[in-house]
Amino acid sequence: MTALEDATTEETDQTADATDSVASSETDSSDSSGGHIRLEGVRKTFDGGDIVACDDVNISMDGGEFVVLVGPSGCGKTTTLRCIAGLEEPDGGRIVVDGEDITGLKSKDRDLAFVFQSIALFPHMSVRKNIRFGLDMKTDLSKAEKRERVESAAETLGLEETLDRKPAALSGGQQQRVSLGRAMVMEPAAFLLDEPFSALDANLRDHMRVEVKKIQRRLETAMVFVTHDQEEAMTLGDKIVVMNDGYVQQIGTPYEIYNEPANRFVADFIGSPSPNLVECTVERTASGVTFASDFCRIPATDEQAAAVQDGQTVVYGIRPEYLSMRDDGGQFTARLDVVEPLGDRDAIHLTSGDTSLSAVTPQGEVSRDRNEVSVAMQTDEAWLFDEHGERIV
Amino acid sequence: MSTDDFDVTAVTLKATTYGVISFLVLFNLVVLAFIFSVSFMPPSEFFGAPHIIPQNPTLDAWTSGFEELQDNLVNSFLIGLGTTVVALAISIPGAYAFARKEFYGKRAGFYAIISAMMFPYILLVIPIMDLWNDLGLYNTIPGMIIAYQVFVTPFAIWILRDFFAKLPTDIEEAAQVYGCTQFTAFLRVILPLATPGIVAVGFLAFLTGWNDFLFANLLTTGTGPVPAVPVLYGTIGGGSGERVYWGKLMAETLIIGTPPTILYLVARNYLENAFTV
Ligand SMILES: Nc1ncnc2c1ncn2[C@@H]1O[C@H](COP(=O)(O)OP(=O)(O)OP(=O)(O)O)[C@@H](O)[C@H]1O
Numbered sequence: 045m046t047a048l049e050d051a052t053t054e055e056t057d058q059t060a061d062a063t064d065s066v067a068s069s070e071t072d073s074s075d076s077s078g079g080h081i082r083l084e085g086v087r088k089t090f091d092g093g094d095i096v097a098c099d100d101v102n103i104s105m106d107g108g109e110f111v112v113l114v115g116p117s118g119c120g121k122t123t124t125l126r127c128i129a130g131l132e133e134p135d136g137g138r139i140v141v142d143g144e145d146i147t148g149l150k151s152k153d154r155d156l157a158f159v160f161q162s163i164a165l166f167p168h169m170s171v172r173k174n175i176r177f178g179l180d181m182k183t184d185l186s187k188a189e190k191r192e193r194v195e196s197a198a199e200t201l202g203l204e205e206t207l208d209r210k211p212a213a214l215s216g217g218q219q220q221r222v223s224l225g226r227a228m229v230m231e232p233a234a235f236l237l238d239e240p241f242s243a244l245d246a247n248l249r250d251h252m253r254v255e256v257k258k259i260q261r262r263l264e265t266a267m268v269f270v271t272h273d274q275e276e277a278m279t280l281g282d283k284i285v286v287m288n289d290g291y292v293q294q295i296g297t298p299y300e301i302y303n304e305p306a307n308r309f310v311a312d313f314i315g316s317p318s319p320n321l322v323e324c325t326v327e328r329t330a331s332g333v334t335f336a337s338d339f340c341r342i343p344a345t346d347e348q349a350a351a352v353q354d355g356q357t358v359v360y361g362i363r364p365e366y367l368s369m370r371d372d373g374g375q376f377t378a379r380l381d382v383v384e385p386l387g388d389r390d391a392i393h394l395t396s397g398d399t400s401l402s403a404v405t406p407q408g409e410v411s412r413d414r415n416e417v418s419v420a421m422q423t424d425e426a427w428l429f430d431e432h433g434e435r436i437v
Numbered sequence: 438m439s440t441d442d443f444d445v446t447a448v449t450l451k452a453t454t455y456g457v458i459s460f461l462v463l464f465n466l467v468v469l470a471f472i473f474s475v476s477f478m479p480p481s482e483f484f485g486a487p488h489i490i491p492q493n494p495t496l497d498a499w500t501s502g503f504e505e506l507q508d509n510l511v512n513s514f515l516i517g518l519g520t521t522v523v524a525l526a527i528s529i530p531g532a533y534a535f536a537r538k539e540f541y542g543k544r545a546g547f548y549a550i551i552s553a554m555m556f557p558y559i560l561l562v563i564p565i566m567d568l569w570n571d572l573g574l575y576n577t578i579p580g581m582i583i584a585y586q587v588f589v590t591p592f593a594i595w596i597l598r599d600f601f602a603k604l605p606t607d608i609e610e611a612a613q614v615y616g617c618t619q620f621t622a623f624l625r626v627i628l629p630l631a632t633p634g635i636v637a638v639g640f641l642a643f644l645t646g647w648n649d650f651l652f653a654n655l656l657t658t659g660t661g662p663v664p665a666v667p668v669l670y671g672t673i674g675g676g677s678g679e680r681v682y683w684g685k686l687m688a689e690t691l692i693i694g695t696p697p698t699i700l701y702l703v704a705r706n707y708l709e710n711a712f713t714v
């Protein structure tokens with residue numbers, strides 16, 4: 045076929061190299077070359093510029109890294125991923141893979157595999173043919189080599205029994221595995237996955253998550269994974285990219301993102317239950333600096349005190365786990381609304397003044413029968429954000 | 438279940454449905470039975486009192502009918518086939534472009550094509566005859582095939598456009614990610630998935646070429662490639678009111694009706710095996 049002739053020898057070489065590295069990956073895991081993706085100021089608009097789907101996106105990913113793009117619905121995650129895949133042409137910026145600018149390349153000429161949210165299998169082909177499709181189109185491997193790759197992918201994904209069925213005869217989970225298999229056999233520089241498990245039920249989703257992470261570890265191939273679920277992002281990512289409204293908010297490891305959010309949006313978006321974010325006014329007196337809200341006055345730590353001015357409005361943020369319940373001696377008292385068991389921990393929902401707060405405590409520590417508790421905050425774990433939501437301390 | 442649950446509306450509805458369906462089926466079957474039986478009757482019998490079982494069955498009508506139609510059936514077949522091939526060759530890429538591509542004047546172009554279907558096409562016979570005479574297409578099979586495109590193609594584009602538009606774009610994108618150009622993605626993924634639509638449209642195009650009387654009669658002369666249907670008209674006596682040989686007429690009707698029926702059965706098989714996307 046013409047498409048086979050189209051496949052350049054260069055591509056074939058790359059895939060051949062990839063074969064070697066995968067074959068040896070279980071014994072020798074030192075080398076994870078390839079898959080360095082860099083986005084430089086990528087911008088994409090729709091409807092003649094009226095809708096800005098993403099703008100000024102700068103992300104740099106190392107080979108073998110698991111990067112998760114996370115953000116609320118409509119924030120531009122899919123668009124960013126489609127730009128990397130070549131399914132959208134950016135209005136501006138560059139996309140560089142392993143030092144090569146691929147911004148203008150057609151999708152088929154990029155050494156990347158995409159897994160669609162909608163699965164997008166070819167309904168008229170058997171599972172085997174679906175998985176083999178990319179090999180047939182892009183490579184000139186021998187029949188035997190193709191069969192070997194297809195069967196080894198099928199084995200990894202537990203699809204051996206289904207190879208000769210049509211996609212319609214598979215469950216949703218199996219279909220998404222086929223779609224992963226179709227990507228895996230390509231041994232690409234990087235995998236791009238757009239909310240691959242959003243159509244699956246919760247148990248299966250957890251299971252698939254682990255599978256994908258394992259596969260990624262074993263193949264040592266860069267993976268860009270899109271999700272709107274912050275929990276999924278935290279569990280999967282080596283590196284998390286938080287997006288909102290088309291802009292990257294923060295890039296970091298799960299711990300960095302969780303512990304040191306760059307702004308109010310990230311703080312609020314990551315973690316469950318959400319952190320407590322309380323608007324306060326800074327009061328600087330002779331005895332020290334305090335943050336005054338409608339229900340309490342919280343003393344500032346030295347570091348916090350140094351960064352704020354008298355009269356400034358700030359948002360005081362603290363994770364629920366740094367609120368502790370006492371009988372007395374806390375910084376303020378609060379009404380106990382609901383105790384929500386989370387397994388080994390309880391989420392406690394409180395109201396103080398007009399403000400709702402949440403806390404997380406070990407299981408059973410706070411009795412459901414209590415009406416009022418005294419709350420102490422571990423103030424050195426708190427964050428301060430300015431009126432624009434940017435992090436101060 | 439107790440009789441209290443007896444749902445009068447549901448039962449009435451069901452009874453009515455079955456009533457109407459039985460009536461329609463009977464209506465068709467009786468006529469078909471008569472056509473069939475008369476085709477085996479000698480003239481003396483069908484000019485006598487009406488009855489359904491032939492008393493002296495004969496194959497005369499069938500043999501003479503078939504002899505008369507032989508060459509014309511070949512013409513009809515070539516015309517039907519040509520109409521189908523040309524219509525698909527035009528409408529598949531056309532419909533795809535209207536479904537998936539953005540281009541200047543897309544809406545206006547589409548409505549212009551659709552509105553071509555709205556005219557009674559007898560309007561077109563005179564200009565087409567005139568034009569075909571000048572172009573040397575008058576009284577030729579290619580002339581007929583091209584003439585039918587005037588109303589077959591818009592219809593085909595209309596149906597296929599919807600078909601293509603309904604296929605999910607991400608399947609096409611998946612093909613492109615995994616190594617297809619837009620064109621090979623179309624060939625390998627879109628075309629196979631659109632098979633039911635293409636088969637249906639192709640079948641209708643064939644039927645038009647096969648069954649049409651107006652163009653068939655007016656764009657050919659007795660010396661040219663006359664299709665089968667105008668011959669049937671001749672058997673009725675060209676409307677002259679002479680004695681009509683009903684036996685032969687019925688036999689010819691059935692002969693002409695057979696190929697499309699077979700084709701339909703083949704096509705139906707295809708349509709039922711269509712893939713759900
Ligand atoms: N083809 C398109 N035409 C017009 N607007 C679009 C198109 N694709 C995306 N958008 C808009 O761009 C913005 C970003 O969309 P995108 O699909 O990237 O979001 P997302 O982060 O993937 O959201 P979700 O989690 O819901 O999938 C949205 O406002 C969306 O409406």
Ligand SMILES: [Mg+2]
Nearest residue numbers: 121122123238
């Ligand atoms: Mg999306």
